[in-house]
Amino acid sequence: MALPVVYNVESIRVRWKTTIVAITSIAGTVGVFIAMLALAKGFQATLITSGSPQNAMFRRAGATSEMDSAVTLDEIRVIEDAPEVARDSAGALVSPEVVVVAALPLKKSGTDANVLFRGVTPRAPDVHDNVHITGGRFFQAGLFELVVGKNATMSYSGLALDSMVNLGGNSWKVVGTFDAGGSALDSEIWADADLVNPTYKRPTGISQTVVARLESPDALEKLKARAEGDPRLKARPERETDYYAKTSQNLTTLITILGTMVAVVMGIGAVFAALNTMYSAVAERSREVATLRALGFPGGSIVVSFTFEALLIALVGAIVGCLVVLPINGLTTSTLNFQTFSHLAFAFQVTPPLMVVGIGFALLMGLLGGVFPALRAARMPITKALRDL
Numbered sequence: 001m002a003l004p005v006v007y008n009v010e011s012i013r014v015r016w017k018t019t020i021v022a023i024t025s026i027a028g029t030v031g032v033f034i035a036m037l038a039l040a041k042g043f044q045a046t047l048i049t050s051g052s053p054q055n056a057m058f059r060r061a062g063a064t065s066e067m068d069s070a071v072t073l074d075e076i077r078v079i080e081d082a083p084e085v086a087r088d089s090a091g092a093l094v095s096p097e098v099v100v101v102a103a104l105p106l107k108k109s110g111t112d113a114n115v116l117f118r119g120v121t122p123r124a125p126d127v128h129d130n131v132h133i134t135g136g137r138f139f140q141a142g143l144f145e146l147v148v149g150k151n152a153t154m155s156y157s158g159l160a161l162d163s164m165v166n167l168g169g170n171s172w173k174v175v176g177t178f179d180a181g182g183s184a185l186d187s188e189i190w191a192d193a194d195l196v197n198p199t200y201k202r203p204t205g206i207s208q209t210v211v212a213r214l215e216s217p218d219a220l221e222k223l224k225a226r227a228e229g230d231p232r233l234k235a236r237p238e239r240e241t242d243y244y245a246k247t248s249q250n251l252t253t254l255i256t257i258l259g260t261m262v263a264v265v266m267g268i269g270a271v272f273a274a275l276n277t278m279y280s281a282v283a284e285r286s287r288e289v290a291t292l293r294a295l296g297f298p299g300g301s302i303v304v305s306f307t308f309e310a311l312l313i314a315l316v317g318a319i320v321g322c323l324v325v326l327p328i329n330g331l332t333t334s335t336l337n338f339q340t341f342s343h344l345a346f347a348f349q350v351t352p353p354l355m356v357v358g359i360g361f362a363l364l365m366g367l368l369g370g371v372f373p374a375l376r377a378a379r380m381p382i383t384k385a386l387r388d389l
Contacts, residue, residue, distance in 0.1 A: 009312075011309060012309065012312065012313065015277070015280070018276070018277045018280050019277060019313055021273055021276075021277065022270075022273045022276075022277040022313050022314075022317065022369070023313060023316050023317040023320060024273075024317070025266075025269060025270040025273035025317070026270045026273070026313070026314055026317025026318065026320075026321065026362050026365055026366070027317045027318070027320035027321035027324060028266065028270070028321065029263055029266040029267050029269070029270045029321070029361075029362070029365065030317065030318050030320075030321030030322065030325075030358045030359070030361060030362050031321040031322075031324045031325040032259075032262060032263055032266055033259065033260075033262075033263035033266075033267075033321075033357075033358055033361055034321065034322065034325045034350060034354050034355060034357075034358040035259075035325050035328060035348070035350075036255060036256070036258065036259020036260075036262065036263065037256065037259060037354045037357065037358075038325070038328065038329070038348040038349050038350045038351075038354055039255055039259070039333070039348055040251075040252045040255040040256045040259065041348075041349040041351065041354060042333075042346045042347050042348045042349040043248060043251060043252055043255065043335065043344075043346050044245075044248040044252045045182075045346075045349055046182060046183055046184050046248075046344065046345075046346035046347070047183070047184050047244040047245070047247055047248040047337075047344075048241055048244050048245050048248060049130070049181060049182060049183040049244075050130075050180070050183035050184040050185050050240075050244045051239070051240030051241040051242075051243060051244045052128075052129065052130070052213075052240055052241065053217050053239060053240075053241050054086075054213060054214050054216070054217050055127065055128075055211050055212065055213055055214065055239070055240035055241075056211070056212050056214055056220055056223055056237040056238065056239060056240065057209055057210070057211050057237065057238055057239075057240045057243050058071055058075075058079060058209065058210040058211075058212065058227075058235040058236065058237050059071070059208075059209050059235060059236065059238075059243075060234060060235055060236075061234055061235065061236045065247065066097075066099045066208045066209045067099060067101075067208065069208045069209055069235075070206050070207075070208065071096065071206070071207045071208070071209065071210050071235045072205065072206060073205035073206075074232065075210075075232065075233050075234065075235050076094065076096050076207065076210055078230060078232050078233050079092075079094055079210055079212055079233070079235070080092040080094050080212075082212075082223060082226055083215075084214055084215055084219040084220075084222050084223040084226065085212045085213065085214065085215070085223075086212075086213040086214060086215050088126065090123070090126075092212070093123070093126055093127050093212065093213035094123065094127065094210060094211070094212045094213075095120055095121060095123050095124045095126075095127040095128065095210065095211045095212075096120075096121065096193060096207035096209075096210050097118055097119065097120050097124070097193065097207055097208060097209050097210065097211065098118070098119030098120075098193045098196045098197055098202065098206075098207055098208055099116065099117075099118055099119075099208040099209065100116075100117045100119070100168075100196060100200045100202070101114045101115070101116060101117065101342050102114070102115050102117040102167050102168065102189075103115070104156040104157070104158070104159070104165075105156065105157045105158070106155060106156060106157070106343075107154070107155060107156065107157050110157070113155075113156070113343040114342040114343055115152060115155075115156060115187070115188070115189060115342055115343060116187065116188045116189075116337075116342040117167065117188070117189055117191070117196065118188050118189070118190050118191075118196075119190075119191055119192065119193030119194075119195070119196030119197060120190050120191075120192075120193055121141070121192070121193060122138065122139075122141055124190065125138065125178075126213075127211050127212070127213050128180070128185065128211070130180050130181040130183060130185070131178050131179075131180045131185060132178060132179050132180075133147070133176050133177070133178050134150065134177050134178060134179045135161055135176060135177040136161050136162075136174075136175050136176035136177060137175055137176045138175075138176055139175055139176065139190070139191060139192060140175075140192075141192050141194070142192065142194070142195070143173075143192070143195075144170055144171060144172045144173065144191070144195060145172065145173050145174075145175045145191065145192070146159075146165065146172045146173065146174045146175065146176075146189050146190065146191050147174075147175065147176040147177065147178055147189070147190045147191075148174055148176070148177050148178070148189045148190075149177070149178055149179075149180060149185055149186035149187055149188050149189065149190075150177060150178070150179050150180075150186050151186040151187045151332070151345035152186065152187050152188060152189055152345075153177055154332070154345070155187065155334060155343065155345050159174055159189070160174065161174055161175070161176070161177065162174060162175075167199070168196075168199035168200050169199065170195075170199050172191060178190075182346075182347060184244070184337070184344055184346075186345065187334075187342070187343060187344050187345045193207065210235065211240060212237070217239075220237065220238075220239055223237050224236070224237055247337070251335070251337075263361065267361065267365050270317075270365050270369075271365050271368045271369045272369075273369070275368075275369045275372065275373065277310075277313065277369070302374065303371075303374045303375060304374075305374075306370060306373060306374030307367065307370045307371050307374045309370065310366045310367070310369050310370020310371075310373075310374070311363055311366045311367060311370060312366075313366060313370075314362045314363050314365055314366025314367075314369070314370075315359070315362065315363065315366070317362055317366075318358060318359040318361075318362030318363070319359075321358060321362065322355045322358060322359070325350060326350055328348045328350060329347075329348055329349065329350035330347050330348065330349075331347060331348050332345055332346070332347050333345070333346065333347075333348065334346070
């Protein structure tokens, strides 16, 4: 015979002060836990969405990132001739890219921070199909002109349309802004690769990376085999999304581990709050429990009832925690991308799966905080409690 749910609801209502303490502790823990996971999720999503599954990225064999890679002009021509590379009326959809780091002042602090300065050709938007000009126009080849990602515009001073920016000793004019769908490209500035190289004393015709659009996503394996067998080609292709997934892995793992450690420490406090609430409930309801046992309710029903009550408190705390953290969804923050040593802006992503994880974590805290008081209530001697009636 099971105890009715209304008994637990009424108990929570009567002991609302201690219940609020437990709910607040659990809500705070869940909120911090989800916020840290949303931070890691946002950083990872920003990098992964920078790539396309239909793009292959060529880098020098053994290079760990774009920064330590080099691809020659002769290799670029070999890549352009590969039958696995897609073409349009203007030719092969290939984007040779020069990658350097420049210093610009942040709007928030005024201190200099690294921005990724990418030298590209006018073919770049055709290969990076998530990039769309939202203001002004794309730069003209041969002119000291810049197009700026939307997050770079918001993060750095002096990048408004028609502004003049000094980079590498040359004066550049901002002629356009672009939106790359919330990806890492939004934190970059782009210019003509043939001007970026000499500006930063780089050899002419050398690119750090080459991005090529595939005829189909399945063409990558054939392209890899071709690259392995061609002695002219020292660069090796990998799927663009795979590259960005790897670059996000270290920091994402670090944020997740730190967030979990913080949540566990806070969770211990929340569990003690739940234990205190439920032990108080057991102490105050000793005669109630004895009466229920005398009426024929078995010890198992008492355990289930008290555990259910703790889980109900935990669930309410989890819902409150989710609601509290929900407003940070889409909030932009920034950090250093350790692969490129540049400033990267990204948004928190509070997703339904993360909230489910947070609720599961809260229910675990509720279970740990409720099962031991429930067992104590079930083992309570009936005769001793009934003497006090």
